Amino acid sequence: MDLFVNAIVAGILLGAFYAAVSVGLSISFGQLDIVNIAHPAFVIVGSYIAWILNSRYGLDPVLVGVLAAPIFFIVGALIYRIYYAAFERTGQESLSGLAFFFGVMFIIEVVLILVYGVDYRLVSAGYLSKNVDLGFVGLPLRLVVPFLVASAMTGAVWLYLSRTFTGRAILAVAQDRLALQLMGADPVRIKQFAFGLAIATTAIAGALLIMIGPVEPSLGRVYIGRAFAIVVLGGMGSIPGMVIAALLIGVLESLVSSFAGPSWAPAVAFGALLITLAVRPSGLFGRA
Amino acid sequence: MLKTRADKIFWAVLAAVFLGGLALTELVANEYYYTAIYAILQATIMAVAWNILGGFTGYVNFGSAAFFAIGAYTAVALDKWLGLPLPFLIAASAAVCGLMGLGVGYLTLRLKGVYFAIATLAMAIVLETFVTNWEYVGAARGVYILTPEKVPFFRSYIQLLFVVMLALTLGSIAISRALNSSRIGRGLAAIRDDEVAAECAGVPTLRLKLISTTVMGAMMGVAGAPYPFFVTFVDPLSAFNLFVAVNAIAMPMIGGTAHWIGPVIGALVIGGAQEAITVTISSELNVLVVGLMLVLFITLAPQGIVGLVQKWMKRRKR
Amino acid sequence: MSAPILKVSGVSKRFGGFTALDGIDLELGANERLGLIGPNGSGKTTLINCISGALINDTGSIVFEGEDITRLPPHQRAARGVARSFQIPKPFRSMTVLENLRVPLEYAARGRTGRGKINSDAMEVLELIGLNNRANESSAGLTQVDMRKLELARALAAKPKLLVSDEAMAGLSSAEVDEILEILLALNARGVAVIMIEHIMRAVMGFAQRLVVLDAGRKIADGTPEDIIRNPDVERAYLGE
Numbered sequence: 031m032d033l034f035v036n037a038i039v040a041g042i043l044l045g046a047f048y049a050a051v052s053v054g055l056s057i058s059f060g061q062l063d064i065v066n067i068a069h070p071a072f073v074i075v076g077s078y079i080a081w082i083l084n085s086r087y088g089l090d091p092v093l094v095g096v097l098a099a100p101i102f103f104i105v106g107a108l109i110y111r112i113y114y115a116a117f118e119r120t121g122q123e124s125l126s127g128l129a130f131f132f133g134v135m136f137i138i139e140v141v142l143i144l145v146y147g148v149d150y151r152l153v154s155a156g157y158l159s160k161n162v163d164l165g166f167v168g169l170p171l172r173l174v175v176p177f178l179v180a181s182a183m184t185g186a187v188w189l190y191l192s193r194t195f196t197g198r199a200i201l202a203v204a205q206d207r208l209a210l211q212l213m214g215a216d217p218v219r220i221k222q223f224a225f226g227l228a229i230a231t232t233a234i235a236g237a238l239l240i241m242i243g244p245v246e247p248s249l250g251r252v253y254i255g256r257a258f259a260i261v262v263l264g265g266m267g268s269i270p271g272m273v274i275a276a277l278l279i280g281v282l283e284s285l286v287s288s289f290a291g292p293s294w295a296p297a298v299a300f301g302a303l304l305i306t307l308a309v310r311p312s313g314l315f316g317r318a
Numbered sequence: 319m320l321k322t323r324a325d326k327i328f329w330a331v332l333a334a335v336f337l338g339g340l341a342l343t344e345l346v347a348n349e350y351y352y353t354a355i356y357a358i359l360q361a362t363i364m365a366v367a368w369n370i371l372g373g374f375t376g377y378v379n380f381g382s383a384a385f386f387a388i389g390a391y392t393a394v395a396l397d398k399w400l401g402l403p404l405p406f407l408i409a410a411s412a413a414v415c416g417l418m419g420l421g422v423g424y425l426t427l428r429l430k431g432v433y434f435a436i437a438t439l440a441m442a443i444v445l446e447t448f449v450t451n452w453e454y455v456g457a458a459r460g461v462y463i464l465t466p467e468k469v470p471f472f473r474s475y476i477q478l479l480f481v482v483m484l485a486l487t488l489g490s491i492a493i494s495r496a497l498n499s500s501r502i503g504r505g506l507a508a509i510r511d512d513e514v515a516a517e518c519a520g521v522p523t524l525r526l527k528l529i530s531t532t533v534m535g536a537m538m539g540v541a542g543a544p545y546p547f548f549v550t551f552v553d554p555l556s557a558f559n560l561f562v563a564v565n566a567i568a569m570p571m572i573g574g575t576a577h578w579i580g581p582v583i584g585a586l587v588i589g590g591a592q593e594a595i596t597v598t599i600s601s602e603l604n605v606l607v608v609g610l611m612l613v614l615f616i617t618l619a620p621q622g623i624v625g626l627v628q629k630w631m632k633r634r635k636r
Numbered sequence: 637m638s639a640p641i642l643k644v645s646g647v648s649k650r651f652g653g654f655t656a657l658d659g660i661d662l663e664l665g666a667n668e669r670l671g672l673i674g675p676n677g678s679g680k681t682t683l684i685n686c687i688s689g690a691l692i693n694d695t696g697s698i699v700f701e702g703e704d705i706t707r708l709p710p711h712q713r714a715a716r717g718v719a720r721s722f723q724i725p726k727p728f729r730s731m732t733v734l735e736n737l738r739v740p741l742e743y744a745a746r747g748r749t750g751r752g753k754i755n756s757d758a759m760e761v762l763e764l765i766g767l768n769n770r771a772n773e774s775s776a777g778l779t780q781v782d783m784r785k786l787e788l789a790r791a792l793a794a795k796p797k798l799l800v801s802d803e804a805m806a807g808l809s810s811a812e813v814d815e816i817l818e819i820l821l822a823l824n825a826r827g828v829a830v831i832m833i834e835h836i837m838r839a840v841m842g843f844a845q846r847l848v849v850l851d852a853g854r855k856i857a858d859g860t861p862e863d864i865i866r867n868p869d870v871e872r873a874y875l876g877e
Contacts, residue, residue: 065432067380067439116617125510125575126616128378128435129567133613136564140606251560255440262436293458297447300440307433308425501742508728508739515726518688520714520744520794576730 035167037288038281043173045280047242049273050180050235051253052260053187054228059258060267061204062221062228064113065128068135070253072102072229075138076236077245078146084153091153092179095237099230106229109134110222135250142247150244158241176238183234187227188269200224204267252296259303328495332488339484343477352480356548358589359483360541364562365569365581366490367537372567373575374503375530376510377431381422381438382566384445385415385535387557389542394455394463394552404482404544411543412536419535420528427527446558460553463546479548486544490537491582497533498578506530507576538566561605565589568612574624583623641666641829642687642798647696648853649682656682657693658853664798664831669824671844671861672833675873678850680833681723684800687831688720689713701797714744719796723803723833725783727775733786734758734771737793744794758793765789765819781812788819799823800831805839813839849873 051073058064079098080091117127158172191197199215203224239245260279264272279299287295342351364382371377389411396402396410418441426437450458465475472478497503505526508516517523546552565588573584588608595604619626644662648655657679664670674680685691687698689710697706705713719740728736737758741749749757762768765785770778775786784804791799801820805813817839824830834840840847840861847864849857851873857864864870 065435067436112617116620125372125376125378125431126571126620128380128432129571130613130616132378132380132564132567133609133616136560136609137606137613140602140609144602144606248560252443255443258436259440262433291451293450294447297444300444300447303440304425304437304444307429307437504731504735504739505743507730511728511730512726514690515722515728515790516739517710518690518714518720518722519740519790520711520746521739522709522711522743524709 032167033288034285037284039167039169040173041281041284042277043169043177043280044242044284045277046177046180046184046273047173047235047238048256048260048280049184049276050176050231050238052257052264052272052276053184053269054231054235055257056261056264056267056269056272057187057191057200057224057231058228060261060264060272061200062224063204064110064221064225066131066225066228067128067254067258068131068138069228069232070250070257071135071138072232073236073239073253074142074245074247074250076102076233077240078142078151078236079233080237080240081151081153081245084155085151090155091237091241092175092234095179095234098233098237102233103226103230105226107222107226109229110225113225114218114221135254139247139250146247148246148248150246151240152244153240155241172241176241179234180238183231184269184273187231191269196220196223200227201267255296255300255303259299259306262303263306328492332492336484336488339481343472343481347473349474349476352476354593356476356480356483357593358585359480359487360545361565361569361589361592362487362582362585363483363490363541364538364566365573365585366487366494366578367534367541368566369570369575369578369581370494370497370537371530371534373570373580374498374506374510375527377427377527377530378435378567379438379531379534380435380563380567381440381442382538383558383560383563384438384442385418385538386542386545386562387449387554388418388445389415389539390545390552390557391449391452391455391542392539393543394461394546397463397546398455398461404547408482408486408540408543411539413539415539415542416532416536418539419531419533422535423528423531427524427531442558442563446554449558450554456553458554460551460556461546463550463552465547465550475547479544483544486540490540491578493533493537494581495578502526502529564605564608564612568608570622572611572615572622574622576621577624580622580624587623639666640664641668641701643699644683644687645697645699647683647686647693647698649679649686649691649693655853657686659696660850660853660855662848662855662858664829666797666829667824667827668829669820669843669845670829670831671840671847672831672850673835673840673847674850677852678873679853680850681802682853683850684720684802684831684833688718688800711743714740714794714796715747717795717797718800719744719791719794719798720800721787721791721802721804723806725787727778727783727786727790729774729776731775732772733762733767733775733778733789736775736786736790737761740790740794748795761789761792764792764822766815781808781815784808784816785819788816792823796828798829798831800833802833803835804832805834805836817843 055066055069058066076095076098080094083089083094084091113127117130157175160171161168162171162174191200199220203217203220256279260272260275263275279302283295283298286298364386368379368382371379392411392414393407396407422437422441426434455461469475469478505521508519508521509523509526513523569584569588570581572588574580592604595607615622640663642664644660647657647660649657660683672680682691686693689708692707697704700716700718705716728739738754741754741757759768759771762771765788767782767785767789770782778786788804805816813836820830820843832840832843844861847859847861848855849864849870856869856873857867
């Protein structure tokens with residue numbers, strides 16, 4: 031029973047972190063229709079930046095993530111520029127755009143391997159080894175802190191999208207071009223901003239990833255399936271739906287990992303994704 | 319089969335290459351060459367197969383490595399279980415992977431194209447997880463394959479595999495070429511250009527897409543089946559190697575996807591360069607070069623090498 | 637009217653909470669020229685999507701030449717003789733103009749095309765349309781009006797008994813509109829029934845023998861062009877109260 035409760039609680043903490051990994055993809059894939067399969071690779075870059083600054087200067091990984099986010103934003107905006115000029119403008123995005131991001135993902139992974147090798151890296155901070163005791167269950171801070179930061183970031187993005195003018199314009203890009211024109215917004219600039227925002231979230235998500243456990247360059251691949259499963263399950267671009275899907279996947283993986291063995295856990299997200307695509311492609315909470 | 323002059327030239331070249339391969343086994347004993355050429359041939363089949371769906375039909379498959387690996391593991395399992403000879407193993411792998419292509423296609427091809435791409439990626443990881451936990455074929459530890467010391471007609475087993483692979487490669491190229499210029503090929507091209515308009519022109523789009531995924535899967539299975547006997551040891555990590563998937567995409571994209579010769583050129587150029595770089599520099603750098611070339615070609619020369627040559631020839635005509 | 641080639645009965649289509657079509661009845665005689673008009677969002681395109689099979693209607697039935705085709709996918713309807721052209725041209729961009737026509741000739745019209753006659757049949761259609769001197773050009777490089785012609789040519793290459801033309805003339809000059817009208821009339825003279833959706837009133841009035849008016853998913857009028865002009869409901873739908 032203890033094992034079960036532990037697995038559920040760990041799953042929820044993990045799920046909130048998965049939401050932080052997926053929130054950017056929910057914007058780029060769910061809203062902008064840009065199939066950025068390199069998204070998790072950017073998360074790994076975020077982890078490596080956190081590791082470098084943490085191991086050299088002892089900076090707190092969360093702080094590093096927040097500081098790196100603006101730079102990631104600019105990189106994201108630049109990538110969208112290239113993507114727009116090369117594919118979207120000419121209507122080639124479905125085939126070439128996909129292969130483009132596949133190539134980008136690959137380049138990121140190999141450059142990390144070439145520069146830093148295939149060793150596992152981790153960060154250190156005083157609080158990471160401590161536990162909080164809730165009486166019925168003990169929680170390691172290396173899961174609790176990412177849970178809190180992830181929840182804060184996901185919440186902030188959601189508030190931003192639903193409450194501000196630019197945020198609503200991003201939602202309008204996907205759903206209602208006419209409304210966007212009436213708002214007087216340039217769709218390309220809105221998408222550029224939104225894609226920048228999506229990449230910026232990976233800086234923080236990456237820092238959280240390396241707090242939870244050690245990171246190596248190819249770890250991103252497992253997250254491709256997780257993140258896409260979560261976004262599709264959540265109904266393509268709905269942030270609350272995405273959060274529920276992330277928690278669901280987190281708990282399921284945690285249970286499978288505890289009761290069937292950790293080597294089965296990666297199949298959970300992908301299995302869920304395949305079943306969703308086959309049975310209910312609009313996602314659990316999507317508009318039919 | 320030999321209707322036009324182009325047909326005659328094509329089959330003559332194919333026959334010449336095959337005879338050249340046979341002659342090579344008489345002349346050269348150094349196994350390194352066969353190993354290198356085998357790798358290029360394997361990559362060629364994968365590229366040609368990927369292009370049938372990716373290039374002709376316009377659907378991206380990220381899970382090439384899964385088809386390849388299941389082809390390899392089907393051969394391993396049947397070899398261990400029944401000890402079937404190689405041709406049967408190849409046929410069985412083709413059947414299993416063809417069915418796999420049909421299945422994934424049936425589940426996702428009624429949706430938008432990107433879902434198929436993501437589903438193939440998902441499928442690769444799910445299957446890798448299963449194979450990693452499949453004790454019969456060694457699970458995560460991998461499995462050693464015994465190959466015969468002596469074979470009839472050839473000096474070594476590697477030479478035999480090389481000739482088998484050469485025949486399979488030429489066969490794949492012939493199938494791809496026949497498909498490209500057939501009525502089905504035109505239907506696939508219509509789907510790639512505009513699926514709605516294709517359907518309204520009477521093209522049974524779902525059926526053609528399923529044919530396309532099935533042929534692709536079967537061909538990739540064929541490429542994977544001899545692999546365990548070539549390397550004599552397979553584990554999930556090497557069989558589900560992402561590099562296989564990247565090559566399968568990069569080679570047609572760099573060679574040119576619209577024409578059947580594109581993936582062949584891409585595979586020869588990239589595969590040849592890779593063999594050279596792997597020997598002279600390092601295999602990681604080699605992967606980086608492929609990634610960079612892929613991205614550069616997609617953004618700057620989306621028609622690939624074939625497109626560049628066509629453009630150049632047009633300009634010369636003027 | 638002779639035996640109807642197309643019979644649409646009680647067809648409705650909803651998207652979420654929005655009713656795009658509400659119990660449409662429509663009959664079309666063989667070789668008839670029908671104009672389908674109505675304000676934007678009145679359901680014209682939804683209706684022809686249901687007829688061509690791009691959408692499946694929620695209720696009602698569509699009968700073509702006595703056969704219920706309500707559940708058939710578009711390619712099977714095309715094979716039976718229902719062809720459509722798209723408002724925004726959708727050429728097969730990687731192909732030449734001639735190859736564009738080979739696709740419907742090899743698929744939709746397969747049973748009705750003699751072996752080895754594909755190229756000559758394609759050229760015949762191109763001559764009728766006036767694109768024969770562009771046969772071997774890339775379809776992606778055509779001008780706007782040639783693109784529209786190709787769209788019609790490809791529909792014709794399916795050897796249809798019913799052609800649904802969705803705003804084939806929007807954005808064209810007056811002379812170009814006349815050109816397209818002439819093509820459609822020539823086609824009709826060969827025995828093909830035509831449903832024309834058009835905003836250019838001059839074209840529709842000159843072409844159609846009968847007009848059907850849709851408004852907010854309902855059929856509000858059905859009659860000769862002269863009757864329709866005098867119909868107060870139609871005036872209200874177009875001009876508001």
